[in-house]
Amino acid sequence: xQQVKQNSPSLSVQEGxxxxxxxxxxxxxxxxxxxxxxxxxxxxxxxxxxxxxxxKNEDGRFTVFLNKSAKHLSLHIVPSQPGDSAVYFCAASGMxxxxxxxxxxxxxxxxxx
Amino acid sequence: xxxxxxxxxxxxxxxxxSVKIECRxxxxxxxxxxxxxxxxxxxxMLMATSNEGSKAxxxxxxxxxxxxxxxxxxxxxxxxxxxxxxEDSSFYICSAPDRDGYGYTFGSGTRLTVV
Numbered sequence: 001x002q003q004v005k006q007n008s009p010s011l012s013v014q015e016g017x018x019x020x021x022x023x024x025x026x027x028x029x030x031x032x033x034x035x036x037x038x039x040x041x042x043x044x045x046x047x048x049x050x051x052x053x054x055x056k057n058e059d060g061r062f063t064v065f066l067n068k069s070a071k072h073l074s075l076h077i078v079p080s081q082p083g084d085s086a087v088y089f090c091a092a093s094g095m096x097x098x099x100x101x102x103x104x105x106x107x108x109x110x111x112x113x
Numbered sequence: 114x115x116x117x118x119x120x121x122x123x124x125x126x127x128x129x130x131s132v133k134i135e136c137r138x139x140x141x142x143x144x145x146x147x148x149x150x151x152x153x154x155x156x157x158m159l160m161a162t163s164n165e166g167s168k169a170x171x172x173x174x175x176x177x178x179x180x181x182x183x184x185x186x187x188x189x190x191x192x193x194x195x196x197x198x199x200e201d202s203s204f205y206i207c208s209a210p211d212r213d214g215y216g217y218t219f220g221s222g223t224r225l226t227v228v
Contacts, residue, residue, distance in 0.1 A: 009216055036157070043149055043159030087217070100204065100224070101151065105216030 003027045004092050006104035014112050019077040021107050023090030026071065030092035034101065035064060035075045038087040047088075048075070077109075085111045115141045115211050119220025126197055126227055134192045134223045136207035143209035146190035148182060151204040151222070160205075163190045197227040 031052035036044035090104040149157040163184035181193040206222040
């Protein structure tokens with residue numbers, strides 16, 4: 001049973017437009033959510049996170065929105081740039097510092113010229 | 114969907130002992146398995162890539178004699194932490210590319226504590 005779901009395996013967006021990556025989770029005990037970015041042949045790198053006490057966190061071109069009632073979060077990238085082409089993982093963890101982080105399967109983002 | 118079963122979920126061991134972590138692909142054949150070490154709330158560090166039937170490829174700075182990786186079959190990859198020390202205490206997680214080539218399936222992770 002997947003606790004963290006990224007239902008779109010891939011997404012293509014025109015350069016300069018907004019990229020929206022979606023993620024759903026099932027476990028209401030999750031209270032910390034993260035997005036990772038992965039280039040080919042590299043490990044995932046941390047991008048941005050959000051705590052359940054917030055509904056929005058912004059860092060430059062990246063904004064994560066959290067809708068707890070819908071158990072849904074999204075990552076917005078605006079404007080999209082060629083270097084944003086990568087696989088993006090949504091992840092979630094519980095309240096404790098040592099809780100495991102559960103990953104989604106990833107969404108492959110293609111930024112079109 | 115594709116499932117990677119990782120065991121054990123947590124393990125406590127004494128300094129100097131070895132610990133084996135297993136990752137099994139349950140309903141697909143994983144010719145490749147990535148092994149990561151995770152630090153709390155931070156990025157995953159790719160340690161090595163195992164390929165079925167051949168030697169693993171280790172990332173720079175990862176001691177291959179300390180972190181032994183074996184990928185003897187298409188459904189099983191193992192990571193053995195040899196002569197474990199407290200600084201090896203971490204969260205280790207494996208991941209395999211999905212059959213369709215788009216996504217990745219992660220194991221549930223192993224929390225290793227060396228005392």
